[in-house]
Amino acid sequence: MFSSITNALHVRNGGLIGLAGTAIALGADISPYMERFLESLLVCFSDPENRVRYFAAECLYNIAKVSKGEVLVYFNPIFDALSKVGCSILFDDSALRFL
Numbered sequence: 001m002f003s004s005i006t007n008a009l010h011v012r013n014g015g016l017i018g019l020a021g022t023a024i025a026l027g028a029d030i031s032p033y034m035e036r037f038l039e040s041l042l043v044c045f046s047d048p049e050n051r052v053r054y055f056a057a058e059c060l061y062n063i064a065k066v067s068k069g070e071v072l073v074y075f076n077p078i079f080d081a082l083s084k085v086g087c088s089i090l091f092d093d094s095a096l097r098f099l
Helices: 009-044 050-090 093-098
Strands: none
Touching: 009 050
16 A cells, blocks of 8 residues: 555555554564565655655664564565665765755
8 A cells, every 4th residue: 555656645654654653563573574564665665755765764663673683584675675775865966965
């Protein structure tokens, strides 16, 4: 739902906020759901809208915070998504002010 570019911006942002809230509510019990959470989340890092990528980073932070070491299993896809965001920001002059 929130990972599709055809949805409105507020739907994508709200979905990410809801995902982060659910992760925080699950706490240490998030490990069985990590794959589903990260599968939906990592798609949002390629969204053309800066605010969606920002909320995706905030959501990833909250998931990593509550899952502790469980997130390290998914280090490679997370690193790949974050490096693509970093590269896209460096090549977009208008987004350099956010660095």
